[in-house]
Amino acid sequence: MTETTLRLENVDKFYGPIGRGVHAVKDVSMRVDRGDIVALLGSSGCGKTSTLRMIAGFEAVSRGAIYIAGRQVHTLPPVKRNVAMAFEGYSLYPPLTVRENIAFALKSSRARAPEVAARVDEVAAMLEITNILDRYPNSISGGQQQRASLARALIRDADLHLLDEPMGQLEPQLRTLLRGRLKHFIKERGLTAILVTHDQTEANALADKIAVMEAGELQQYASPAEIKERPANLFTGTFVGEPPMNVFPATASHLGDRIHLDLEGGLDLVYPESAFAPTVRAAMLARRQVMIGVRPYAVRRGEGGATATVLANQWLGDQSHIAARFAGGTIVLVEHDRAALQEGERIAVRLAPDDLHIFDPETGCAMSHGREAA
Amino acid sequence: MDTMSPLERVLRGIAITLVILFFMFPIFWIFLMSFQTNETILRVPPSIVFEPTIANYQALLTGRLETAAGTLEIRFMRNLFNSLFLSTASVALALVLGIPAAYAFARLKFRGSEEIAFTLLSFRFAPPLLVLLPLVIYFQQIGLANTYIGLIWVYQLICLPLILWIVRGYFEDIPADIEHAYRIAGHRWFTTFRKVALPLAGPGIAAAGLLAFIFAWNNFIFALVLASADKQPVTVGALAFVTASGIQFGQIAAAIVLSIAPVFALALYAQRYLVEGLSLGAVKG
Structure with a gap:
């Protein structure tokens, strides 16, 4: 039997008082197996980022439970959840160079300096940012910042890697190239990743399973082929597929x-x-x-x-x-x-x-x- | 600037000169006054040609004021020290209290947070005279009247809201995800606050601190009522120059020059730092 890395059990998110506030995530339950890449796919405001942030620990879970690697984590602070995350807004620390930004993710892991350097170089080469490692975040483009932010998440040895729109800012050609490399990188290391995206091509290309979300509800959670061939409902049927059904x-x-x-x-x-x-x-x-x-x-x-x-x-x-x-x-x-x-x-x-x-x-x-x- | 025609450049130069003259002339005139005797100051018409004297400064530094009616003891240097001590201590306390509070208001959304923040700001609306009388009575009862602690406490009415609101804005401008990224990489929130939020808000904290310092330094009414001679800052101490034998304009001017000097120096020094810091991240900080 495969090992479950992440389990969401009847997770609800209200912004504001429970029952009266904005109901952003509604009763979502799902499992992610170890080594899988799962895409949370949906339009803006569908609850996918809220779900991701609850897993990371930046939003409180209003109801329900979250387990990572068998531990109940939804009451733990982010530092104790052993997850890595690439943020949609990049969130690089301005006073540090790109290299230092990527490396600081490893600071608390007690890795030795030569090993840290080797790993930074490896992940930077994979994401084509070797040439900007010594520059500061404010002097590089949005696409480069995004890759630096992605590198900072991927370099970690975490139970779970959370990637919020990791390729939204990249040019189409680079995106296609990096998609392939990213998938290879994740699979080769046996990482488990959850990817939030509104781009179905990205979800199809990267993910083993796609969780389609709309209006806070999980509409369907299945492989890309299954979602295409056997959409569970009208929403999934018309949302996934280009042009639409x-x-x-x-x-x-x-x-x-x-x-x-x-x-x-x-x-x-x-x-x-x-x-x-x-x-x-x-x-x-x-x-x-x-x-x-x-x-x-x-x-x-x-x-x-x-x-x-x-x-x-x-x-x-x-x-x-x-x-x-x-x-x-x-x-x-x-x-x-x-x-x-x-x-x-x-x-x-x-x-x-x-x-x-x-x-x-x-x-x-x-x-x-x-x-x-x- | 490159696209300006010569005429525009000249007009702009004239406009800037006028503004500088308008704002700097009183300071310049006071500076000149501080080197004159009462007689040359008060002559009609006034002239910028005079024989400079340092008697005014001598009087302030030695604490002995020679007037037509005799020699007066003045405590200007003591007042200057009081100003420095009161302002510095007040700002330091306000920073210690205000920065964590500003961070909480910026980052945590809790019930009543806006109301509390607004209440703190509203201390700035109330005319000081309104609260002074009850304050004096309370302070006398609990023994805080005419103490440095009491004054520093009251100065929080000036400093704390200022620092809280300015620094809060700076914290809000830092994307929360920068801190999140640091926290998820294995750091506790307090470490994150210290290592990420504080340095990034540094320019804002400096600006707020500087502003609060100036406001505290310039305060007159609280100190007038709550402090006796040995605790009074320069703003109140300057009243001593209104003597039985007339107003000592020369000494007042010299006192002003001496009392704005520290703030002026601080502002000049901090200005360089502020501009540098505001180009966040372009320099290694």
Whole structure:
């Protein structure tokens, strides 16, 4: 069995009095296994940074418990939690050089000077900041400060490394390069890391598991592939994925041996009974009103499909993004070839049953993904 | 500056000169007065040509004031010492009390923190005359009237709010995460306060201390009422120059020159440090 490094148990965070203040984190429970990289993904104000700061010890836990390496830590000061953290605002100490800033993280660990120097050089080389080690924080760019701050966290031997938006300020090329190196660095040393980000590419590229948060609640906690293929609810489905999932309200009915999904604008999608698992079918028919979702890259053009009218067609150099009027809304298609489509042109789109995600419109919870029940 | 036309440069120079003249002329005139006798000071029309004398300074330093009515004992040097001692001790106490309080107000959000901070500030609104009479009565009852301790205590009304509010602002300007980064690297909060917050707020603390020192130095009314001759600072001691045989303008001017000298020197010295410190982190501190 794998060892659990971090465990959150029903953690709540209120800013202000419990029950009356702003409820920033709602009943979050999760486990992080040793050696895993977990991304907390969500938009601004979703509670991901509050969660991270509660783990670090800079925010009090209003309710619930936090365990790190088997110890209950949520009542301990940060110094006793044995965690390292890279801060979003870099937070380098201005009177010290970058090298001293990185090294001071090791001061209290009683490492010898030559070892400290070697480790600083190693992590600096990994993050491409060797040339600025002797400069002061105020004389380097935001991206360099961010990497220095990241280096200061990574150099530590801690039970848990907390990285708050570690790459937000970097140029895209550098970001891609460093993502690979960072993952390698963390994995090679067997570190456990929690990464807060609003960039899903970063989460997908770095994390073993992604925790999607919204409005203080943990929406889904799963591997990147699972989140893409089996989003737990409408929020995760539409939040993760670029461009976002197409979602339409539909009315389900059963005629003969076929399932009809009636969309707005008189569109009727007809599928054989066998396209849905029996339990899903029963649930859909009992609900009648459902939401259907389909990823843009899963929408196909071809004969026999439902009609849509092209609104825009953008060639991004490696893929086409086509937006079309469909079922009283807009549907987005992604194709890998340059599509020769003009605005106003009619196209036929097919939504294959294997690519359909069915959601309960009231709770937002997923009912099925393709042929399988959720 | 590079984009200014010659005309603008000339106008700016004139404007600066006028401002300097306006503010510095009284000081300059007092400086001249301190080397004159009452007769040359009071002649009409006044002139900046005179025969300088150091008699005024001699009188202050020796404590013997020769007037038409005879020789008067004055305690100017004692007053100067009192001013120095009272101001320094008051500011030191206010720093010891005010810096931790400012840090708490800046970093911890607790119930009533704003109210407490505002109450402390409100000590600066109340006219001193309003609180003086009750204060004198209390102080006489508990034996603090006419003591240095009592005066230093009352001077906290001047120094503490000033230091608290200025230093609080500086603490608030330091990103809390700088301290967090230090704490998470294995340091306790008190070490963090000492090693990170205090040095970074250093320029602010210096500025607040300097300002509080000047305010304490210039205080007149508290010291007038609460201190007798041997505890009085120069502001009150200067009243001794209003004698039965007339006002000793020369000595007053000399007393002013001597009494602003320490503050002036302090301000000049600290100004260099303040400017340097305010470019936070650009220099190794």
